[in-house]
Amino acid sequence: MKRELDQSSTVIKTLEEGNKQLVEQLKKTSAERIHHMETQKQNLAVKEENKILLCDLSSIQDPNVRAYIQAQQIQIISKRNAESQDQQALSQTSPFGQYFTDLSGSGTDFPDY
Missing domain, CATH: 1.20.5 (Single alpha-helices involved in coiled-coils or other helix-helix interfaces)
Structure with a gap:
């Protein structure tokens, strides 16, 4: 059992x-x-x-639709620019970013290579 x-x-x-x-x-x-x-x-x-x-704005006949698409394009471009700036800020705050920002030599005493 x-x-x-x-x-x-x-x-x-x-x-x-x-x-x-x-x-x-x-x-x-x-x-x-x-x-x-x-x-x-x-x-x-x-x-x-x-x-x-x-979208080709010149091919849109209706001015209201054209204005709407143009506003959307501006909004998208603004958003992507902000995202790009955020990514650049993140890359600059990386632990090694401060050391490897200018390896080409310009702005330092090192020759260009």
Whole structure:
């Protein structure tokens, strides 16, 4: 009887471990799927923005639509400029950015190479 209880206990522990591993794998897969979906969403947004940016305003007859597209283009360009400036600021605050900003030699006593 005790042996059966020990075997049952061992089986239960094994099942619980398997369940924990399964839950961890599901969490990891879910996080990866969410990341993939966010990436796809960003890519789609960029494609849509690019369509708007490449739109030829002179081919649009309706002045209201032309004005709307032009405003959208300005907004997209402003947003991308701000993102670019944010990325530049981040790269300048990197731990090595202060040391490797001017390797060409101009502005220092080193010759250009």
